[in-house]
Amino acid sequence: MHVVTLIKGDGIGPAIMDEAVKVIDASGAKIHWEEAYAGLSAFEKFGTPLPDATMESIDKTRLAFKGPLTTVVGTGFRSINVALRQKYELYANVRPAKSWAGIKTRFTDVDIVIVRENTEGLYAGLEHYLTPKKDIAESLAVVTRAGSERVIEYAFKYARENKRKKVTVCHKANILKYTQGLFLDVAREAAARYPDIQFDEKIIDAACMHMVMNPNQFDVIVCTNMFGDILSDLTAGLVGGLGLIPGANIGADAALFEAVHGSAPDIAGKNLANPTAVIMAGAMMLSHLGELEAAERVINAVEAVVNEGIFVTPDLNPNSKAGTIEMGNAIVKAMQSS
């Protein structure tokens, strides 16, 4: 029995997480879910967006399955996602984007894995105003050799272990010569230790252009925090949208699995949210736990339902009458009949 801290989150979070739990429970893996709270809903309920009980649970389980959390734009508390990634040193954020046979997009054979540095860079949280009038503000980007080495090493190791051919570092070392330059230097050093993996480097703005024109040239990408955040939404767009992309936040002794997308307040409470991303994040968690057969069952069932395109949410098929719950039920059914 594996014990997992379950955080359903805000907005569409509870609806998609209920479907994900239903699917994972039907996969054959034995999971004991320890429910905890975070985000705006925790703030409204307990007066804090990250209650002590939630951290006590993760301290113990070292493993969390989390729905999206709302972070109000511009004001309010700091992102709890960023806080959790920093507290548990979840330094590698792995975001795979792969074309689906049943989803029509511009490209049919996209298969990109973004490995995003997850604890440093411009999201280190070092921001302040420089004047009492608050008319000048500054943010500090922090890039350390140790932080860069561990995530870049992870990307190369991931490439080797998953039979990938190439790692591309996306950077802006032409302008940000110290922070981005350090990250690029570390990537070049790592590349020399992995002669079996091709290495490429692209300046981030050109990388975006290349990615929308010819995504097939990318395989594994490694980059600093904010570039990875933005690029992974771009890869989501290439394969059919944010409802499809899972994410694993990996540390040395803890891990957190979630969808890449946010709490989607525009569709919350309407049974419209696509549960695929978070269910695929659940499959990544099962693999991480060594539950490989259960993970494969989940992936096969999700692929069958998504590619058939009938019991899917309207973001995948505008003519579909199915919603979040019906899609979850169809995935469970596909698993049981296989």
Ligand SMILES: NC(=O)c1ccc[n+]([C@@H]2O[C@H](COP(=O)([O-])OP(=O)(O)OC[C@H]3O[C@@H](n4cnc5c(N)ncnc54)[C@H](O)[C@@H]3O)[C@@H](O)[C@H]2O)c1
């Ligand atoms: N990991 C996280 O918890 C996380 C990640 C990103 C954003 N956020 C937070 O989420 C909130 C909303 O952010 P946003 O609107 O910029 O991004 P978002 O990802 O919530 O939504 C962007 C667009 O994608 C759609 N979308 C997202 N997920 C979907 C799904 N599963 N099915 C169908 N459509 C989906 C939404 O309806 C919206 O139109 C913000 O408070 C933000 O801080 C949280």
